[in-house]
Amino acid sequence: MKKLLWLLLALGVLLGPGSYAQTGQPRAVSGVVSDTKGSPLPGVTVLVKGTSTGASTGADGRYSVQAAPGSTLTFSFIGFTTQERVVGTDASINISLAENTTNLNDVVVTAYGIKQERRQINYAAQEVKSKDIIESRQTNIVNALQGKVAGVQITSAGGAPGEGSAIVIRGGNSLDGDNQPLFVIDGIIMDNSSFVESTSPGGGSAFNGQLGRSAVSQNRAGDLNPEDIASMTVLKGPAAAALYGLRAANGAVIITTKKGTAGRTNINYRTQFSVDEVNRLPTLQDQYKQGSNGIFDATTRASWGPRFGEGEPIYDNLGNLFQKGTAWQHYLTMSGGGDKATFLVSASRLDQKGVVPNTLYDKSTVRASGTVQFSPKFSGSASTQYLNSGGQSPFQGGGLFGTGLNPSGFFTSLLNWPRNDDARNYLNPDGTRRRLLGAATSAGDPDNPYFTIYRNPQTTRTNRMIGNAQVTFEAAKWASVSYNIGTDFYSQKDRSVRAVGTSQPDNQDGGIAETTIINRLLTSNFLVTLNHKFSENLGSSLVLGNTVEVSRNETTDNYGRIFQNPDFVSINNTVNRNTLITNKERRLIGNFARLNLDFLQQITLELNGRLDMSSTLPRPEKNKNFGRAFGYGSAALGWEFTRTLGLDQNPILNYGKLRGSVAVVGKDTGPYRVDSPLAQSTYIGGGFRNGFFGSNRLLKPEQTRSVEAGLDLQFLQNRLTLDVAAYYQETRDQLIAPRVSQATAFILQYINGGTVENKGLELALTGAPLKSTQGLSWDVIANFTLNRNRATQLPSFLTEVYQSDAFVIDWARGGAFPGKPISSISAVDFKRTPDGQLLIDASGYPIVNTGVFEYAGNRAPDYTVQVTNSFTYQGLNLSFLVDFRQGGDVVNGNDWLATKTGMSTRTLDRYKQVVFDGVLANANNTGPLLNSDGGYVKNTRPTELTQGYYQNVLTGTAASFVEDASWTRLRYVTLSYALPAAWLGSSFVRGVELSVTGRNLVLLTNYSGVDPETASAGAGVRGGGSSGFDYGSVPATRGVDMGLRVNF
Template identity: 65%
Template sequence: MHKLLWSAVLPGLALALPAQAQQTRTITGTVTAAADRTPLPGVNVVVKGGTTGTQTDSEGRFSLPVPAGSTLVFSFIGYNAMERAVGDNASVDVALTANTTQLQEVKITTAFGIQQERRQINYGAQQVTAKDIIESRQPNIVNALQGKVAGVQVTSSGGAPGEGAAIVIRGGNSLDGDNQPLFVIDGIIMDNSSFVESTAPGGGSAFNGILGRSVASPNRAADINPEDVESMTVLKGPAAAALYGLRAANGAVIITTKKGKAGAVSIDYRTQFSVDEINRLPKLQSVYKQGTNGVFDPTTRLSWGPQFAPGEEVYDNMGNYFQKAYSWQNYLTMTGGTDKGSFLLSASNLDQRGVVPNSDFDKTTVRLSGTMKFSPKITAQGSAQYLNSGGRRSLQGPGLFGGTGGYFVSLLTWPRNDDARNYLNPDGTRRRLIGGVGSNDPDNPYFTAERNPVTDRTNRLIGNAQLTYQPAQWLTLNYNLGTDLYTEQVRSVRAIGTSQPSNQNGGISETTTRSRLLNSYLTAQFTHNFGENIGATLLLGNSIEQSTREATDIVGLVFRSPGTNSINNTENRGALTTNSTRRLVGNFARLNFDLFRQLTVELSGRYDMSSTLPRPNKNKNYGRGFLYGSATAGYEFTRTLGLDNNPILSYGKLRLSVAEVGKDTGPYRVESPLAQSTYIGGGFRLGFFGSNTQLKPERTRSYEAGLDLQFLKGRLGLDAGYYYAETRDQLIAPRVSQASGFILQYINGGTVVNEGVEIALSGKPVQLDNGFTWEVLANFYRNENRAKELPSFLTEVNQSDSWVIDVARGSAFPDRPISSIGVIDYQRVNDPNSPYNGQVIISPTTGLPSVVAGTFVYAGDRAPDFTTQVTNTVSYKGLSLAFLLDFRKGGKVVNGNEWVMVRNGLSERTLDRYKTAVIDGVVRQPDGNYVPNTRPVELTQGYFINQYAGTGWAFVEDGSWTRLRYATLSYRLPQTWLAGSFVKGVEVSVTGRNLLLFTKYSGADPETSSAGAGVRGGGSGGFDYGSTPATRGMDMALRVNF
């Protein structure tokens, strides 16, 4: 595919270059700041009245072909524009004067792509530029937000190629719903979901169970080409995103793509080569080998046998397994146009190999956008982008139902006296570690990677067409129609001879998901000034959104012949298709007042009607339609005090907001449809979810206060905010009586609270006359989340996709965070009047504690106490160094990998085996009192498996860290070196990712999300269980501008 792409695009490149070379008169020059004569990069330099233009480089230099006698216009945000006649000069140098007022007139993109001045925004919003996105060298744009925005937490799923990432803004609002923000691209809502079990109708079958959490699925925003992105604006709270309605209850990420520029055709090309390797691995003991109770036993996978003899080989099965991973990325952008219209054509290709054998990921994108100005009143814009991505992945985490785990769990259990690389018999069949078929025989990790692949392929089209009509100065009409449609195919193979007892003869599953999202937005904006000091803007709009999804799952069991992975090669087959449709219609309004350029007020309201909610009942206290809105105010006190030109405090603003927004439920939860069964005789059966015709939307009410300050004429800025949000009428699905015929039923019940502080500090501490600058962006974020209330009959709401088998799971407890950890506990003293209250009770006969099976208790919160990120950029002429330091305090991690190793005898914690110790706890006396335990016991295999690993307490660890997220060193060649050539700029760079990590966590990396980005509620962050460990890497890149 990518070869065809480049063959189509490169001829355009060849045709464009001669046109550049034909320009003979070239003007060069340097643009500096008048205050200190430092170079200004990114200044727009255009020929007045013409279409030719360029921007200054990192040294403030420019080179531009112009006709003789032209006038150049220099403009830059925060500075006064300047015009200079060229005359007969070959060089033009200018110094721009600062305009501190203009710094607040910078426009950022808000709801529906509407541009607003920063000073008019009275809620939490932060913008990330294209430079920041590319600087991180992340192919997934969600990962590029790490550390860039206060109040945003991004968690990568691991180190597999194409791995997904989850993003949460200001903590999770929903106990069971999706807590990730809405993604909008060029005013059109886009899908950012991940492949999860619920999208695969056969996901609950004995063959294909929990596939969604057993593969490294990408989030769909990862499809976007990062070079296409001009900026990403994060709207943090309900007040910021209220106009998007219930889809934006968790905030919104507004993506603005690059547009064509007037002027001659220009071309930008970037190529990047990367090398990655595993950053850290769990530590395995190398003293004891295969066996049980100190005796060698080749019929078990456990490592509780005798010690290795001197000189006996100890195999490093984990270290041998992982390989270096290489990737190559290519990006090409071509743009040009006139004052009447412009175009942009871009293409990209990513070819990525994984650290796991036989794993890979590739992505190809092509995008065409254009703008046409038919008249001063009518402008049309449109874009279409095709995206193709997919790869081959290995089963990870728990594997599939009935299996023995993914490849990493196999590595954590493989005895070190056996070489796992020897995984095939001479006849090509799988060599078994032990005889027989059963759960005691793990799948060989090499066999899993080669014979049990999970492959996926996504074909996607995102497009929109927008028409803007301005019949009068005071009225602007806009209509935007867009679509996001894709087909995702996932195939999972279980080869003949795998350990799964029920599928010894192999099987295959093919799941195809077809998704279509259609958006229609119509807005009318009215503006009017009441004299010189009062301005008003009224926005009225209508939105229609419809999403449809069809999922087909085909399962084939028992391969007729080995080596042919096809449904046609199976004896027993079954198929199932499910469909869902959801429609949302909304009407909205927003009214803005700007009073004396000191006080801004904004009022907004929206009325939504959702097809997933019940029809109104006779009492009218619930129904498909619901109303909500927001009110914000901002006071620029420095204008009142006359401090606009103050050399110390140049800008100050107080802002307040209150908002309410709703969130509906999924399709078909009001009335339960019948489900067709292809198993056990076929026919129809009741679905999993019982109906509830009284469901109401979740409602989030938030309050926010903020302070925006700028010092030293814009060289130092502070954006601080406090917020409080309460989400009531939680939509949750507890289990119901089996007599009902259903398993789960959605109800309203519970309240979740988020309260936090976020601070963004930006500045330029050093700016010297010789061009040396040092810029800093620091973000601080602290959020306190808790389930203020649960339904009276529930003591816990757990996330079914976040767990470590039998001992720990993601849970929400009353008055605890929704990202809490629930663990199986020991029997403890439960007497507030006892000095030993809460102590573990020890058996007086065995000297061991008793495990209370089936009951989970609170063991900590996976969310951090606070996070701080500091981005530094040091520049000197063409040389630039940018690096991001990331600090996290608190947040617990469940080390599920350590749990697996303890049970199997491979953990270093088990080196105390067979020693004598006294277990901490108390013993109950006949009179009912307790005394400290003093009885010594031998730490046997049974103790480690049944007592030590019988609960999750020993595996909950501190997840604090300090890390160097990335460091990028770049050098842009001086413009004088390229004068007279068709090459406008050349930049070379090298980037190191995840180079340093300091943490007390004993596992691979505390930043982990074992079940992927698609887990709802509290998510799966903080569970380290069988996923591919994080990697560190090096990127080498070259960028050329023509």
């Protein structure tokens, strides 16, 4: 398949130029760029349109660039209007640029592909261009947004190849953890999901109840080729995304792909080689070896034995496992066209080897797009892309055994492997698993981490097609009609293997689980656009639209146990097999309207309205296919006060706008929550049984109401731009699924209940502080984000709402309490007095508040600041991103486990005598002991830090392992150099750029673990539900990328 794809692309490269041969060979074109007063302008960017070939003007305003007759040159400079000139027979083109005092005629792509001038947008929206996406050198486009947009939090799950990322805008609105924004590509809804526990291999069958928390999960937006992206616009609040109605609650990411341009056929090739290594690892104790209570014991993995003797080997099992990771990336794009049609064809290939042995990831993409002008009034465009990705990874987190003393994720197993034994020696001479605890039962001797990596791999493979076709009819200058239909179809196959000899009960004779997910998403959009200018002082635009979304999902879960041939891994080789098939369908119909009014070129008003009908909501009549309609809308108003006050030519403040908006949007529920379907029983006797979720015919959508105020300012003739936004959002009728009485025959039931509020402040600053006459420029982008959210109300019978998929260690989980953030840490703590002092028992130890989960911290930061700087001198460019995070908490689950097993450096205080700072408890340990005056009695009892203290008292809590997650990090540094056009002469090579990038080179934090930016369950808990839990993930990496780009 790979060879065929590259062969097709090669044929396109060979045949394409002949099909559009309209221009001659490139030659030198030179000239002078000046302002309207005739003064030369240094630092003006001169580009051959549709390519990356270009140059910058020098101190005298002169430039020289290689361009063919018929191609188009673009001249751009901050604070001046961009101009274009077509290259003719003249070898000299001189041009004068006029100052642009607004710089707001730029077009921004918003909901449903509607293009609006920036000055008409009265809500929070930030656009990230292709250059900034590629500059980050990220293969996942979600990660490429890190630090680029205020109000957006992105959490990368770790350093595994192909690891997914979660994205949340403005803190999240939903208690159920589903807070990811809507993704739209070229006007078509795109799936960005990732599997969770219920859809992992065997997850629906109880074969592997831990896998949703223990396997690498990709987010589907990571399938895309970053080189195909022209821009990404983040619609942050409900007002920005209001046209999407029931889909708008969490904001939206609008992706616009690149299109071909008229002129010479251009070929662009970029390659990149990367080397990665683990950034940081936990520090483990190297003083004590295997055993219990100071005595060597070969029947336990714990390291509570005697001290190492002089000369005894001490193995670095944690450090020995990791290797250098590498990645090769190749990107090839060909584009061109004429006056009537354009085309673009691209392909990419990524091959990645992880820092953990036997971990791999690869991705291949092929895309073709074209535009056609059938007549002056009738045009069309189409795009299709094929994406293939997959990889192999080991169990993470708790692995097959979950939490406790014997987890079997590869990393947690390393944290629990005694350092007197070399974990690399994992096989017996006959190839069977070497057991560390020979006297224990097989089930009591969990798998060696190397056995987990090499014999029990987790694999995934996705084949995907995304495509759309759009036609537009310009009925008149003031009226147009467009229709866009597209689909996102993929098949994902995940496999989980248990080799013969695996220690997990019921799988010691081998087992395999395979899950196939087939997902189809069809989107149909019909838009009518009407424009009318009533007078010089009043303009208007009206958009009327209809959208239909149809989503179908089929999940087939096959699993089998007991391999007949231990060396043949196949489900057909198993003795006991079961199959579970789940089908889901979801339909949504929406009708919407948008009205824009422009008064006096100073006041702009936008009104949006939408009426939605969803198949997942209760139906008013049994024969209806949809639930009752729900209406949503927004209003946004902006006042350009600098024009009213005559300040638009002011040399200091040349543009200013006050804006405000209000909006009401919603979110529907998933399929089959109104009427619960029966599930086929996989046990003896067959038949059907109730599923997990009970029915509720009273469900209604969540409703989010928002108020936003903003200020847009531009200074120094647009060299400095400041965007300020303050907002308040309230989401009512939360859709949550608490446990219900077993008498109902169900376990969970979705209900409406609870309210969440978000309020915050965002600042986005862009500017060019330096533009020297010698051609030196400095550009800066800075984003500040502050968000506060809390669950203001829960249903009366609930004291906490938690996400089960984030329940990664015994005594900590992600939860929400009344009056606390929805990103709270819910954990077991010690018993305390009302003023927070520890209660101490008769033996001198703090008392564990067993089984009681309390608020223990907030995983969200207090605020974040990201600053991107870019320095350019002629063809040399240096860019870097610095990321600051203040506040927030992280659960160090790795240290919790290492402490429990005697491997943490905390346990080096073992056997010491201490007096805990606290007060004495009463006789039954339910409260403080009071003296005759009614006061507390201070603890003065000395006690020893025994093995029992660490295993049963300290790690009986998780609150003791909550740490500050503040950091300062250098996300990336990129140095690139574009060879001067004069060096290339008249060769067919039109541009060459060399680059080197360092990623995650610096991390400054007080966190004692691997990296405070982590999500233990990856992207598998929707919208960051597991962020802030550091437990058994592949450690984050740092690396170097070396790149080459060539334009032909």
